[in-house]
């Protein structure tokens with residue numbers, strides 16, 4: 001899938017690009033079936049919500065044959081390379097389960113501060129492709145973004161002392177202690193945006209709500225401000241997020257790097273494959 005000049009321009013200006021019907025319904029069914037198998041296993045890659053349901057599963061591509069193909073599809077790799085202007089490799093993959101009635105929020109944040117400070121990524125030449133497994137409407141917690149906020153730079157100078165969300169909930173506080181890197185993904189994020197910054201940008205640019213049909217893909221820049229509410233609707237909102245980085249934006253050596261399943265350190269350009277998976 002080749003993007004047009006207009007689509008590339010739109011992404012450069014706005015920091016995101018939503019494309020419908022990238023995956024067919026049979027493919028989405030297959031991804032969902034495999035996902036249900038993957039997340040039923042206890043695994044260090046599996047992160048729970050404070051209510052005990054599954055929130056995220058990192059790097060399913062390492063152990064599942066179908067998932068091993070998804071990130072290499074030309075439908076994703078070619079646009080990612082066009083948008084970043086270079087060959088790309090996979091920096092991170094994760095399934096986000098925002099299940100009906102229980103899926104918790106993601107606070108306002110940028111992604112790149114984590115990759116810069118926790119992984120040693122030199123520049124914000126990075127984006128994420130989010131595949132929708134369900135129709136996303138205004139009720140099941142679409143990702144919300146502030147158009148053009150990716151141009152505003154990196155807000156990482158106010159690392160908060162992590163005030164563990166649910167600290168009065170004993171088992172959850174214990175659970176979080178077992179894996180400090182989880183502060184990047186729990187409902188209480190480590191690097192988040194301040195109210196004043198958001199208010200100023202939302203006032204200037206408004207908010208975009210990423211709604212679309214199952215099979216759509218949202219590409220979004222590593223520096224764009226984004227968030228999502230908790231899912232109070234009766235409809236699941238499952239997504240698979242693939243973070244592509246430029247091959248010349250390799251991670252620096254840092255003390256105590258995060259596990260390889262959360263921060264990949266293999267930089268070979270992805271050779272795109274051209275297949276329908278179902």
Ligand code: SIN
Pocket residue numbers: 096098106142143226227228239241
């Ligand atoms: C993210 O910020 O990485 C994901 C947010 C979401 O799934 O809503």
Ligand code: MN
Pocket residue numbers: 109110111226
């Ligand atoms: Mn994010």
